[in-house]
Amino acid sequence: MRIALIADTFPPFRTSGAVQLRDLSRELVRQGHELTVLLPSAELKQAWSLETMDGVEVLRLAAPKIKDISYLRRTVGEFLMPFAMKRNFRKSPLAKVKWDGVVWYAPSIFHGPFAKALKRASGCKGYLIIRDIFPEWAVDMGLMGRGLPYRFFDMVARYQYSVADTIGVQTPGNLTYFKDWATRPGRSLEVLQNWLGPAAGIGCSINVSKTSLHGRKVFVYAGNMGIAQGMDILLDLAERLRSRGDIGFLFVGRGSDAKRLAAESAARGLDNVLFRDEIHPDEIPDLYAQCHVGLVALDCRHKSHNIPGKFLTYMQSGLPVLANINRGNDLAELIRGEGVGAVSEDNSLDTLAELAEDLIARLDSDAAFKSRCKALFSHQFSAEAAAQQVVTALGVHQKETQRQSASAAKSNEESKLSIPRV
Numbered sequence: 106m107r108i109a110l111i112a113d114t115f116p117p118f119r120t121s122g123a124v125q126l127r128d129l130s131r132e133l134v135r136q137g138h139e140l141t142v143l144l145p146s147a148e149l150k151q152a153w154s155l156e157t158m159d160g161v162e163v164l165r166l167a168a169p170k171i172k173d174i175s176y177l178r179r180t181v182g183e184f185l186m187p188f189a190m191k192r193n194f195r196k197s198p199l200a201k202v203k204w205d206g207v208v209w210y211a212p213s214i215f216h217g218p219f220a221k222a223l224k225r226a227s228g229c230k231g232y233l234i235i236r237d238i239f240p241e242w243a244v245d246m247g248l249m250g251r252g253l254p255y256r257f258f259d260m261v262a263r264y265q266y267s268v269a270d271t272i273g274v275q276t277p278g279n280l281t282y283f284k285d286w287a288t289r290p291g292r293s294l295e296v297l298q299n300w301l302g303p304a305a306g307i308g309c310s311i312n313v314s315k316t317s318l319h320g321r322k323v324f325v326y327a328g329n330m331g332i333a334q335g336m337d338i339l340l341d342l343a344e345r346l347r348s349r350g351d352i353g354f355l356f357v358g359r360g361s362d363a364k365r366l367a368a369e370s371a372a373r374g375l376d377n378v379l380f381r382d383e384i385h386p387d388e389i390p391d392l393y394a395q396c397h398v399g400l401v402a403l404d405c406r407h408k409s410h411n412i413p414g415k416f417l418t419y420m421q422s423g424l425p426v427l428a429n430i431n432r433g434n435d436l437a438e439l440i441r442g443e444g445v446g447a448v449s450e451d452n453s454l455d456t457l458a459e460l461a462e463d464l465i466a467r468l469d470s471d472a473a474f475k476s477r478c479k480a481l482f483s484h485q486f487s488a489e490a491a492a493q494q495v496v497t498a499l500g501v502h503q504k505e506t507q508r509q510s511a512s513a514a515k516s517n518e519e520s521k522l523s524i525p526r527v
Contacts, residue, residue, distance in 0.1 A: 106496060107139045107202065109223055111209035111216050113171060113186070115144050115163070121328060121414030122236065124386045126210060127159075128302030129495075132488040134160040138496065141199060143219075145171065145186050152193040166193040171213075184261075187219035194219075206499030207231040214239055214258065217265035224268070232495050233269035234297060237411065238262075238282055246332060246406050271498040273297025276435040278410030293498060300491035301417045301482075305387035311357065313395040318353035318379055322465050324427065325396035327389060328415040330360035335404030338429055338454060340366055343378045345458045352377065352465060355396065359383045393422035397468060398446070398461075401428035401436070405452040410435040420445065420482035423475035427464055429457050443481045445474070 110130065114123040126142070133140045140161050145168030146154070154165045168189040169182035194200060204227040209216045211233060224231050240258035243249050266272065266286050271293040274280060280294060287294040313323060330336055336356075343354040354377060356366065367380040384392065393399070399419030403411060411434065419426050426446035430436055433450070440448045447460040468474065 106205040106499065108133065108141070108496075108499070109202075109204045109207045110140060110142045111190075111207065111220055111223075112142065113145055113183075113213045113216075114210075115142055116158070119383055119386055122210065122212070125300060125414060128300065128488040129492055130161040131159050131302055132492040133496070136489075136492055136496070141202075143190065143194065145169075145190055147171070147182075153197040155198065162199075164194070164197060164199055166190040166197070168193070183213055183215040186213070187215055187217065191219050191222050203227045204229050206496075208234065208495060208499070210234045210236070211262075211265065212237060212239060214262040214265055217261070217268045220265075221268045230270040230499055231268060232271045232273065232498055233265065234273050234495075235279070236275055236299070238279065241282070242407060246404055248332070271295065273495070273498075275299055275412055276410040278433070278435040295494070295498070297491060297494055298485050299412050299414060299417050300486050300488045301414075301421055302488040304390040304421055306390050307385075307387045309388040309391035309395070310384055311355075311381055311388075311392055311395075313355065316379055317376060318355060321351055321353035321377070322398070322468065323353045323355050323396040324398045324400050324461070325355045325357070325393065325424075326400040326402070326415075327357040327384075327392065327418070328413070330356065330358055330363040330366060332361060332404065334360075334362070334402045335406075335429075335452075336362060336366060336402050337369075338452065338457060339400055339402055340370060340373075340375070340378070341454050342457050342461060343370070343375055344373055345454060346461065347375060347377050349377075349462075352461075354378045354400075355381070357381045357384060357392065389418055390422055393419065393424050396424065398464060399424040399426045401426050401430065403428075403430040403434065403436075405429075405431050407431040407434070412436050412439070417482065417486045420478045420486065423478045425464065425468070425474045425478060427457070427461055439481075443477060445478045445481055 112126050114120050116123055116127050130140055130142055142161055142163045144165050146165040147168060147170035149165060149167040152167050156163050168186045171179050171182040171186060204223060206229050207220050207223045209220045220231055239262060240249060240255050244251060244255060249255050270291060272283055273295055277296055283294050346352050370378045401413060401416055416426060426440060428440060428448040430448060430450060437448045437450055440446050447464045449456045449460055
């Protein structure tokens with residue numbers, strides 16, 4: 106199939122979304138499909154730029170800046186983004202390409218107009234991959250009420266949903282939110298698990314044995330440190346366990362809270378905590394090989410279900426997890442049911458500290474932790490399975506479109522035959 110994939114993140118960005126889309130793209134190409142990734146770029150001096158990465162065609166289209174700016178400027182930039190991408194796409198050498206399917210990735214919620222234009226021009230179907238439900242999670246977090254800004258974002262999100270023929274959500278718990286959407290004819294709703302491709306294993310610029318955490322059992326957190334993660338309790342946990350000379354905490358990444366948390370750690374004099382800047386995603390497997398437990402944190406105010414990308418990287422590396430997440434999240438049942446770590450849903454430091462110490466004690470007595478983690482990753486979170494699922498959905502829709510076109514053509518022909526000659 107000839108597939109277009111619209112997104113606003115892709116390498117060289119190092120976000121979990123960029124890594125996911127890179128791995129999905131590589132897998133689609135490996136399975137024999139022709140893939141073009143369509144991305145906005147604020148750095149381009151011309152309308153478009155075309156390159157090839159790992160067999161994937163990457164078309165970057167000039168668009169307003171949407172990263173590392175104020176919320177207001179980002180909203181305006183994202184609103185204008187799909188229209189700028191559509192305009193500059195028409196100037197590119199791919200303007201006349203006929204796609205067999207259009208896939209797009211949310212976040213962002215603003216891709217709808219561009220996705221609709223590509224679908225309409227090619228007469229094909231579209232698959233929307235949803236990794237978080239915005240603006241609902243922002244309301245849950247208290248970042249906005251249900252006033253005018255919410256209504257605006259909700260309208261944009263619902264327009265994007267209306268463009269899709271299939272929506273893939275990341276956990277069964279998110280299916281309920283789209284129950285009404287799925288009642289319309291021709292629409293399909295399914296769970297599309299998060300995914301990762303094979304680990305690169307290129308080594309890591311962080312050598313734990315040469316740090317203050319040498320010789321300790323290391324709890325590691327690698328990824329975004331922002332409002333949605335609610336990471337203060339992890340710092341509180343480190344302070345609670347500072348008397349345990351055999352335990353250490355390593356935080357690696359960036360985000361709106363990263364500097365604040367590092368400064369807070371220094372102010373508390375936590376000698377069992379180490380902060381490091383973001384590293385290349387391909388270095389992650391070697392980093393985890395030096396650690397013992399992966400940390401997952403989601404702000405307790407969340408009401409939606411989320412399986413963070415970092416959880417997948419822990420499982421892929423055979424690293425059991427300690428999670429502090431919102432109550433009722435599907436991830437809690439997954440961790441307990443598969444026996445791949447410990448999870449707290451009450452946002453209590455006492456509970457989390459007890460689980461942490463128990464988990465450390467079990468590391469030596471339960472030799473099957475690593476194999477259970479790797480087995481879970483293999484059967485639920487592979488890029489191969491995700492790519493096949495997306496292609497299957499597009500293929501079903503493609504065949505239905507062809508059937509309808511053939512039926513319409515036949516009806517046309519029969520109508521012509523039934524008109525009496527004068």
